[in-house]
Amino acid sequence: MIRLLFTLLCSAFLIAACQTGETPEENQTGGDQEEQNNQEETDEGSEEETGQEEESSETDEGNSEEETGSEEGQEEENEGDSTEESSEPSEEELLSLIAQFDGIQDELDNMVDFDSMEGQVGYPFYSITTKEEFAEEFSGFVDKEVVLEHWDRLLEEGGGKLYLIPSDGVPKFHEENGYNIEELEDGKYQLTSEHTTELSGQYEYNVTFYQASSGDWKIGALDIVYQNGE
Secondary structure, three states, X not given: OHHHHHHHHHHHHHHHHHHHHHHHHHHHHHHHHHHHHHHHHHXXXXXXXXXXXXXXXXXXXXXXXXXXXXXXXXXXXXXXXXXXXXXXXXXXXXXXHHHHHHOHHXXXXXXXXXXXXXXXXXXXXXXXXXXXXXXXXXXXXXXHXXXXXXXXXXXXXXOOEEEEOOOOOOXXXXXXXXXXXXXXXXXXXXXXXXXXXXXXXXXXXXXXXXXXXXXXXXXXXXXXXXXXXX
């Protein structure tokens, strides 16, 4: 009986000892696992922060590039606006344009065959075959519509050729008669002069100038008003 009790006590003692020995290992294992989980969460948090920082950095760089591009575009636009701004023409420049228009009559010597009168039509041009081509020859300083308005009655198309009709020609500007130049509201300029000649009688000579997209000044209109109503 005593031996049985002793055996039971020893067994109980061994069981208690085993349980006491396993608990620290389990606790240690649980603690290690918890620390590992915490470390992984910390690492994930760091990666998220790093990703956010990189994304923020890329966003800042993108915004910076867009702002830089916007500023450069604005500067180019301002430069373009500055280039497109109208410049005031000199008086000599405007008078030179009128002189070139009056000089069309003199240019005919190199364009027309005055030694070959064909029937009742007129003198044939060497190479120009249409009125449009004729006006294009002078489009560098005067609108084609202005040339056709004043030269149409002096030109004749026919048989694939262009002819010059013998006539008095277009009245010219005479600087010695005086003139007045004024700026119009739309940025254009107008020259006005009154003339009296034996050939054309008394007339008012009005020329309007404008600045083309190229920056050059051109004749945009020519109105010749005769005092006798012609």
